[in-house]
Amino acid sequence: MVLFITLLSSVAIWVTWAFYRLYLHPLKAVPGPWLAALSTYYEMYYDLAKGGRLPWKLIELHKHYGPIVRIGPNEVHINDPDFVVRFFSSSNANRRDKHAPHQQQLGVPNATISTITSDLHQKRRAALAPFLSSPRVVSYQPTILGKIENIASRLDRCKTSGEVTELRQLFWYMATDIITEIAFPIGTNLLQNKELDSGYYNFQKTGQSKLLWFKHFPFLWTILKGMPPAWLLKMEPQAAVALRWERDNKALAHDILSGRYEGEKHTVIHHLLSSPLPPDEKGFDRIWEESTSLVGAGGETVANTLCTVIFHVLQNEDILHRLTEELRIAIPDPFQIPPTHTLASLPYLSAVVQEGLRKALGVVSRFIRTDPNQTITYGSYMLPPGTAISVSALLCNNDPNLFPVPQDYIPERWLDAEKYGSLNEKKRQVITLGGGPRRCLGEHLAYTEIYLVLAVLFRRFRLELYQTNERDIEPMYDSLLPLQWEGSQGLRVTIR
Numbered sequence: 001m002v003l004f005i006t007l008l009s010s011v012a013i014w015v016t017w018a019f020y021r022l023y024l025h026p027l028k029a030v031p032g033p034w035l036a037a038l039s040t041y042y043e044m045y046y047d048l049a050k051g052g053r054l055p056w057k058l059i060e061l062h063k064h065y066g067p068i069v070r071i072g073p074n075e076v077h078i079n080d081p082d083f084v085v086r087f088f089s090s091s092n093a094n095r096r097d098k099h100a101p102h103q104q105q106l107g108v109p110n111a112t113i114s115t116i117t118s119d120l121h122q123k124r125r126a127a128l129a130p131f132l133s134s135p136r137v138v139s140y141q142p143t144i145l146g147k148i149e150n151i152a153s154r155l156d157r158c159k160t161s162g163e164v165t166e167l168r169q170l171f172w173y174m175a176t177d178i179i180t181e182i183a184f185p186i187g188t189n190l191l192q193n194k195e196l197d198s199g200y201y202n203f204q205k206t207g208q209s210k211l212l213w214f215k216h217f218p219f220l221w222t223i224l225k226g227m228p229p230a231w232l233l234k235m236e237p238q239a240a241v242a243l244r245w246e247r248d249n250k251a252l253a254h255d256i257l258s259g260r261y262e263g264e265k266h267t268v269i270h271h272l273l274s275s276p277l278p279p280d281e282k283g284f285d286r287i288w289e290e291s292t293s294l295v296g297a298g299g300e301t302v303a304n305t306l307c308t309v310i311f312h313v314l315q316n317e318d319i320l321h322r323l324t325e326e327l328r329i330a331i332p333d334p335f336q337i338p339p340t341h342t343l344a345s346l347p348y349l350s351a352v353v354q355e356g357l358r359k360a361l362g363v364v365s366r367f368i369r370t371d372p373n374q375t376i377t378y379g380s381y382m383l384p385p386g387t388a389i390s391v392s393a394l395l396c397n398n399d400p401n402l403f404p405v406p407q408d409y410i411p412e413r414w415l416d417a418e419k420y421g422s423l424n425e426k427k428r429q430v431i432t433l434g435g436g437p438r439r440c441l442g443e444h445l446a447y448t449e450i451y452l453v454l455a456v457l458f459r460r461f462r463l464e465l466y467q468t469n470e471r472d473i474e475p476m477y478d479s480l481l482p483l484q485w486e487g488s489q490g491l492r493v494t495i496r
């Protein structure tokens with residue numbers, strides 16, 4: 001009897017909720033699938049059961065329902081270039097908070113990138129930003145070039161041996177070595193061994209592919225973080241390098257916090273400790289989360305953009321020819337690579353990078369913002385305070401009105417405004433690096449790495465694709481970052 005009553009009341013509560021969400025909720029008039037209006041299980045289904053296909057489902061939904069679609073009980077997704085600027089803009093009067101239910105997804109809930117409220121975000125970002133500012137990144141250039149030279153000497157060896165090289169892992173290792181070398185007492189030094197150990201790469205890739213699970217079940221982080229390292233190692237031996245790196249740096253980070261550190265490096269930990277942040281923002285856990293968020297943010301993102309650019313350039317002889325000619329003239333001595341600002345002034349190289357960023361997407365998951373205080377209007381729809389509003393790079397970057405034949409890689413889009421339309425408008429619409437006050441903080445570092453790698457690779461080597469086609473590079477699944485199809489073996493090239 002008790003069971004029957006419990007069951008009956010659960011059903012009654014559920015039906016009432018369903019009725020409210022479908023017929024009384026402030027978003028009831030926004031078009032969209034009724035299942036999505038009922039429950040966030042709709043999102044979970046595409047994230048988990050469909051392995052990360054929600055962004056592609058959103059394309060279908062917009063085709064069917066128009067520019068605004070209700071994709072959750074309290075969320076609308078908007079596909080409209082004119083709205084993107086409003087979406088990202090934030091001010092005191094006009095707050096854009098992040099979506100609280102996803103705060104734990106990255107496992108660093110107290111880092112700038114995961115901070116929910118816009119005022120706390122502003123303070124944290126202001127403290128971190130100088131460490132990644134443009135002049136600071138110029139000072140990191142020798143470190144960056146050192147890692148790129150390591151890649152170049154590997155390619156030299158492959159040129160002699162005729163061996164096939166896979167570039168995605170190399171770039172991931174390079175970007176991780178760079179950010180850890182710059183920001184931590186001890187760098188990862190993943191490129192230091194002649195034979196690359198793929199353990200770290202496989203471990204990180206597995207972790208990345210589970211990010212949507214962490215979004216829906218944040219307690220998984222609690223379990224993972226609470227697990228003794230020896231258990232984790234038993235379950236996943238490939239975690240060894242990452243765990244060792246973490247253990248050694250954590251010990252030194254404790255030394256830095258307690259003033260016992262004897263090294264000379266000025267790490268991001270020193271930087272944050274000497275920032276004007278209040279003491280409660282300078283505890284060990286927060287500082288550690290902020291610092292390690294950079295490792296997560298600055299590895300695969302850079303590798304993926306480089307792979308996208310290099311694949312498309314190699315696939316198209318005209319583009320390759322135009323690029324190598326420009327580099328040959330601008331860099332007379334291939335072993336004297338000019339600084340990034342000189343490279344960034346080369347029109348074709350810049351166009352190749354811009355188009356690569358457009359195609360690479362950066363983050364495939366939608367960006368979600370809420371305004372806690374104000375109603376946002378979109379057309380005739382009133383979106384009350386607290387409504388989750390989202391936009392996606394997959395849609396913005398591929399808007400056919402701004403980017404005709406969006407699936408094609410056409411650097412000329414960024415050169416010929418008369419033929420391809422206003423550059424500023426296009427730039428605003430490519431949201432690979434996000435936008436507004438939460439736009440990527442590592443963009444100077446990312447651009448520097450990307451420009452320098454492309455200059456070295458295309459000035460010194462003749463690369464050819466090896467059994468790699470578009471499917472191996474194109475985003476196919478959402479794991480926050482783009483994931484390629486299961487059979488992708490990365491970006492494989494031979495060197496002549």
Ligand code: HEM
Pocket residue numbers: 112113114125132179293294295297298299301302305361362363367431432433434435437438439440441442443445446
């Ligand atoms: C091509 C490479 C990169 C891409 C495509 C990229 C993309 C992005 C995007 C889309 C965001 C905004 C996330 C959001 O609004 O939820 C972001 C934020 C961020 N990125 Fe990057 N990123 C790249 C490289 C880097 C690098 C190299 C670093 C530093 C090591 C970095 C550090 C950050 C940080 C700290 C944030 C948080 C900014 C904030 O919340 O204020 N990123 N990135």
